[in-house]
Amino acid sequence: MSLSISLAINGRKHDVALDDPRVTLLDLLRERLDLPGTKKGCDRGQCGACTVLIDGRRINSCLTLAASLDGAEITTIEGLSDGEDLHPVQAAFIEHDAFQCGYCTPGQIMSAVGLIKEGMAGDDPERVRELMSGNICRCGAYQGITEAVLEAQRKLADREKPATGKDAA
């Protein structure tokens, strides 16, 4: 069989002719589109390493069949920074040492970006911990992750405030 889908990944349009309906979004990214930044930790939707944004929502890409995504907009870890400028979540993860081995990090960061967009955590570290609990970090970098999410959220909120004359200068 062959099934054609069209999807936008990190702002770039991809026309994909799938020769196999069993391909997940995760394996499509990693094995067929040369975007291996998204990681496979369990392939069962249990660890969160494969988290990407689909139409702005955080999703486990290992549980998502590629064939179901015709027309979708997908953001992966490779598409988050603005050229050399890191996204505030990425910068905060480095600053707060919010990773060790780095394998769960793409998923943690995409999940954090999704969470901040959802706006459900407020500035409560307990809520951040709860709402980041779909992403396992075996190295145990949770303290840094929580701090990084809160700091990035503050920075993003500051950015969205209307600029005063002074700030604009």
Next chain:
Amino acid sequence: MSPDTQSTTIPRHVRHGSNAGQPVSRRDGVLKVTGAATYAADNHPEGMLHAVIVPSTIARGRVRSLDVSAAKAHPGIVEVITPENRIPLHFDPNDKMPPFGFRVEVLQDDSVRYVNQPIAVVVAETLEAATEGARLLAPRYEEELPRTDLDNGERYDAEAVGVGAPAVTTAGDIDAGFAAATRVTEAEYYTPPQYHNAMEPHAVVAEWNGDHLTLDMPNQALRMSAASYAQYFGIPVENVLIRSPFLGGGFGSKAILNGPQILGILAARQVGRPVKLVLTRAQMYGPVGHRGRTWQKLRLGTDAEGKLTALHHTSIGATSSFDDFVEPAANTSLMLYASPAIRADHKGLRLDIGTPGPMRAPGEASGSAALEVAIDEAAQACGMDPLAFRLANYAETEPTSGRPYSSKALRECYEQGAASFGWSNRPLEPGTMRDENGFLVGWGMGTAVFPCPQFPAEARATLRADGTALVETGGVDMGQGAWTALAQLAAEALGLDLDQVEFHSGRSDLPDGGVAGGSGHTASAGQALSNAGSDVIAQLSEIAVNDPDSPLFGAGNIGVVAGEGRLYRRDDETRSETYAEILARAGRAELVGSGKSGRDPASADRFAMNSHGAVFAEVKVDPALMQVKVTRLVGAFAAGRVINPKLVRSQYYGGMIWGISFALQEEALADRRTGRIMNADLAEYHVPVNADVPEMEAILVPEVDPHVSPLGIKGVGEIGVTGTVGAIANAVWHATGIRVRKYPIRLEDLLARR
């Protein structure tokens, strides 16, 4: 991509003369947060095929049939490898590869020795096809009853435990010790099978070019592994290149060769194309090691003042039916508390399971989990505060030998940890504290201890004409921060800013960086890099002080110091010269230095060497549900010189979280009838998620150690697990008055005894 190939945007935190000691952010940080850090399974060489392991679903017996033709008929299948057709190996997998190799299961016959043992490999054009082909093989078995527990396994006297440690150690007269006791406490403790569960599954991308083999794989011991693979495949060691710039977690499971990765390499050889083989999460519960179960017993004799008169620790450790790795749990009791008589002994227990192996703090974690509770119970029996009891039994010298410690700031750890936690407000009696919501509150503590080995390692440093340097060692970063901390040490020795040092690592064709294990990598590879840097500076000084045109002429080799890319006269810092100027006048394009690491045998004989710490835990227990939550965790650790406090703190946090996990969460459960693990996945094998972890504090207690190595570095990777487990269990007792001596502590254990 690895850090040496991309510039980073790390701020400079360098003071004159030293990069070490600074809380530098990770040099590989940008790569890791942008998805550009390359892990083994991210590689995809041209023409690559996918290999999938077929795991056994029985624990003991033999494979009667595999439906190879059904699998081969599936579109995209290239080859099905079984014992019938697999190409021969040049080293018998039933033998142990020296120095640390285990027996491996690589389709040498049709026997099945544990669940998830590889029984076939399917190679296909796509992962989807290979996965389906593996399913279509539909194995049939001749099944025997598996041995799964203490009552049906075969007990035996282990010759050695762990990696070559003695199975029995006695110091003093244990019977006399107990005879002198006014009180004896005795209890049994159980620790379950635990699986490393690094986030990155074991993987290999293997590519053969004639008799040359290139491997992308996560690997904690590059040179040793390259030599082993060369032997398995009958090729010269120099033909094997292992690239391992990043490991997605190791924890011991990627230090020792295992069957699946050998099968991936073998598959590539057999089909004549590059092959990627990645284990599924479920397949990691068997062929790649685990922390073996233990059944431990502790017997403590104390006198009227609460001083130990005897300490006897025994442990039965589970291993496989065909190889030996017995958790050296009881040996933890040889390291910590003063007692005139100590005995530690171990027995092995053969079960139909995959061979256990080293897992973060092997022996120390399980042993400390029992010992620290036993100490708490003895303190309780003596009516003493647990900290006061530990101080009463503080070992000023090594308990079994009387040797002095190279350094031991454990007393300071106790003091600083207790002060920060507020331990002095702890009521002696259990079950007396409640929080504002009516939850039971308990406070517990444990002592942390871990050895601080220094392994052989080698490094090279090259000073270039422009005054920058290249430093190289086959080191391993599995998350501890080698890309950063090792570069800091090299930069310090070279007297260069960190930005001026290019660091190549993570490849087996570099100087041997040794093993990333035993919490010894920074002490080992770091010392080699430091020595290589110093060698270059010595050569450069030699050139400068003998050059009449240099402002340093006549200063003598030790009369100069290096810093910020210049050599200065030690007695007159206004006289200095840049490295580039010295090299240019000497007409040298570069200077190459080398360095080695290894512990001074005289120091190793004279001194006992450990890292130490003290961990304090608060738990809250819901009185209706008896659900336990760790609400505070304070650890104070003394581990010699700290190279990067930011990274060290992360190591302690990680270790302490493993302590939470051991105490309350982790356990692989096997079905007695089949030997199959019922929770071989990350939904049901519980490891902590963010919400399980409270705000933590790690106190870095200063400690200067002139004996462990010239740099004075001990090690921080594993010690955090120890102490923490017992501290949490003791806090649960203090909250509830219930002693649970079986890990993990579950609410049903508390409910049943409420």
